[in-house]
Amino acid sequence: MSRLRRWYGASALHLLLLLASFALAGYAGVRLLTGNTLGVVLWFVGAAVLHDLVLLPLYAVADRAVQRLVPGSPSINHVRVPAFLSGLLLLVWWPLILRRVGHYTAATGLPADVFLGRWLLVTACLFIASAAVLLLRTCLGPRPTPP
Structure with a gap:
């Protein structure tokens, strides 16, 4: 067992869980690609290009702007x-939040007009919870640094 830990760098349980997750991902990939293979591949490539060429620069600029403000x-x-x-x-939910899915109510029987309000409410709760944590940290003072 110690030889495995020296060779692998973690426990045998970690290796087993890693192999199981790869097997599950492989199974999901095979099931996903059995339908519209070209569409799935184009979606993955498009998502990677959209993230790397559009979204990453946008949130990097936004992060720099916030860093300059504070x-x-x-x-x-x-x-x-x-x-x-x-x-x-x-x-993840932009089609429903922006009401771009016209057939949602017909397909599910659920109203599609509640997602924008709920997303705004969740966003407000996230920022309020974060502000509360910041306030607690500020009131409790700085934590001692470990030696």
Whole structure:
């Protein structure tokens, strides 16, 4: 067992879970590609290009702007984290949030006009929770640095 840990760098359970996750991802990939293979490949390539050429520069510029507004402050992460989570929710649910899916109500029987309000509410709650954590950290004072 110690030889495995020296060779692999982690426990046997970690290796087993890693292999199981690769097997699950491979199974999902095979199932996904059995339908419209070209469409799936184009979607993955398009998503990578969109992220690397459009989204990454946008949020890098936004992050630099916030850093310049609050220079040298460790509280920058209290803006980054809720903004990231809100953006991730928007990225995943944008057709419903922006009401770009006309057949949603017919297909599911659920109303499609509630997603924008709920996304705004979740975003507000994320920023309020982050502000509360920042306030607690500020009130409790700085933590001692480990030696």
